[in-house]
Amino acid sequence: xxxxxxxxxxxxxxxxxxxxxxxxxxxxxxxxxxxxxxxxxxxxxxxxxxxxxxxxxxxxxxxxxxxxxxxxxxxxxxxxxxxxxxxxxxxxxxxxxxxxxxxxxxxxxxxxxxxxxxxxxxxxxxxxxxxxxxxxxxxxxxxxxxxxxxxxxxxxxxxxxxxxxxxxxxxxxxxxxxxxxxxxxxxxxxxxxxxxxxxxxxxxxxxxxxxxxxxxxxxxxxxxxxxxxxxxxxxxxxxxxxxxxxxxxxxxxxxxxxxxxxxxxxxxxxxxxxxxxxxxxxxxxxxxxxxxxxxxxxxxxxxxxxxxxxxxxxxxxxxxxxxxxxxxxxxxxxxxxxxxxxxxxxxxxxxxx
Numbered sequence: 001x002x003x004x005x006x007x008x009x010x011x012x013x014x015x016x017x018x019x020x021x022x023x024x025x026x027x028x029x030x031x032x033x034x035x036x037x038x039x040x041x042x043x044x045x046x047x048x049x050x051x052x053x054x055x056x057x058x059x060x061x062x063x064x065x066x067x068x069x070x071x072x073x074x075x076x077x078x079x080x081x082x083x084x085x086x087x088x089x090x091x092x093x094x095x096x097x098x099x100x101x102x103x104x105x106x107x108x109x110x111x112x113x114x115x116x117x118x119x120x121x122x123x124x125x126x127x128x129x130x131x132x133x134x135x136x137x138x139x140x141x142x143x144x145x146x147x148x149x150x151x152x153x154x155x156x157x158x159x160x161x162x163x164x165x166x167x168x169x170x171x172x173x174x175x176x177x178x179x180x181x182x183x184x185x186x187x188x189x190x191x192x193x194x195x196x197x198x199x200x201x202x203x204x205x206x207x208x209x210x211x212x213x214x215x216x217x218x219x220x221x222x223x224x225x226x227x228x229x230x231x232x233x234x235x236x237x238x239x240x241x242x243x244x245x246x247x248x249x250x251x252x253x254x255x256x257x258x259x260x261x262x263x264x265x266x267x268x269x270x271x272x273x274x275x276x277x278x279x280x281x282x283x284x285x286x287x288x289x290x291x292x293x294x295x296x297x298x299x300x301x302x303x304x305x306x307x308x309x310x311x312x313x314x315x316x317x318x319x320x321x322x323x324x325x326x327x328x329x330x331x332x333x334x335x336x337x338x339x340x341x342x343x344x345x346x347x348x349x350x351x352x353x
Contacts, residue, residue: 029094031075036299036308036342038317039066039080042335045096048308050301050342053319053331059096064089068110069339069350072152073117081108081122088122088148090155093343100155104148110168114194115176115353119158120150123167123181147181149197159197163190168213173239174221174353180241182212182226189215189226189241203241209233214256214267218280219353225265227253234267236283247283250274255297255349259322260304268309268349270294275309275320287325291318297339299348310337 035056036048043065047057066080071093078091087101088111107125114121126143145167149158164183171180172194179194187210189203205212209231216225223244226235229252236245252271258264264286265278275295277287292311299308300322309318317331317340341351 031093031343033075033343034302036340037069037071037078038310038334038337039069039339040335040337041065041067041083041312044335045078045080045091046334047096048317048331053329055331055333057096061089061098067338068108068122069341070111070113070120071341071343071345072113073345075343077152079111079120081111081124083108086124088120102150102155102157105146110170112170112172112350113152115172115174118152120152121170121179122148123163123170124148125166127165145183147179147192147197161192161197161199164188164202169215171215171217171224174217180215180224182215184211184213184229187212191241205235205243208235208243208246213254214349216256216258216349217353218258219260219262219347221353223280225256225258227256227267229254232269234265234278234283236265236280245283247278249276250288255295257298257300257347257349257351258353259300260347266298266307268295268298270296275307277325289320289325289327291320292316292330297349299340299342299351300346302342302344302346304347308340310340312336312338
């Protein structure tokens with residue numbers, strides 16, 4: 001009888017241990033939710049709990065200086081473009097474990113996943129290597145930017161497209177058939193077949209301003225917003241990339257996004273230290289909020305209630321009420337934060353649609 005009791009107790013203990021182990025495994029391996037991921041050019045990736053606005057995880061992998069940042073549609077992977085190592089890095093999100101590095105070329109800048117969630121696209125600028133070596137940045141011999149692509153399922157390489165000079169913003173038509181890029185040094189929007197990578201045409205914006213950087217499609221897919229950094233200009237374009245309206249912004253606009261309804265356009269005027277809000281229908285300015293230094297990119301929270309801005313030269317994240325535009329808080333302790341995205345995926349300069 002005693003032996004049976006001992007065996008029974010041991011069995012219960014084993015089952016309990018397995019249960020605890022399973023719970024711990026689920027806790028550490030499940031996809032984090034209601035979080036923001038921040039890329040910091042100094043070499044760190046940080047995770048913010050959006051319920052508490054506290055940093056809950058930081059990793060600093062070897063030889064990674066992340067700029068562009070994206071999260072897959074299922075939230076399982078985080079991707080960064082790394083300016084010093086000519087590659088993009090793929091992390092598993094539960095613990096930000098580095099899984100692989102995908103070589104693309106010198107000067108990675110922007111990463112984005114297509115609307116279907118099946119392919120990753122990354123811009124890089126071979127010319128930046130020549131500039132670092134003292135070559136003339138405005139030389140006609142400057143090599144054009146490139147756009148690499150990868151299959152998200154197995155990370156195999158797809159077509160590489162040749163873009164213009166200093167390609168910045170990257171966007172897709174809502175049906176995913178077209179890929180658009182902002183060629184900063186050429187004052188054009190390049191249009192590509194998203195499947196084949198074939199270049200279709202360029203849209204010249206010189207008569208409207210100088211140096212397009214931010215590029216965002218509306219939630220309805222019928223219009224695009226473009227920021228032009230040097231001239232301080234916001235453009236609204238139709239689905240065929242005809243300019244509908246143009247309005248001045250504060251100094252050095254970069255990140256741009258529609259809200260979920262598509263009624264408002266938000267612009268991060270980095271040099272002016274302002275977040276500006278415009279009516280989509282009229283481009284009339286609705287609000288202007290003081291923020292930190294060089295806030296390049298921003299995101300809504302998944303519930304659309306707040307905005308978080310990554311302010312690179314202030315080394316912080318500024319949090320604003322998305323409806324009243326009231327500053328709510330500032331999260332300190334970052335080093336050159338560049339990009340910010342959330343999971344579940346939100347609207348923002350690097351996020352939805």
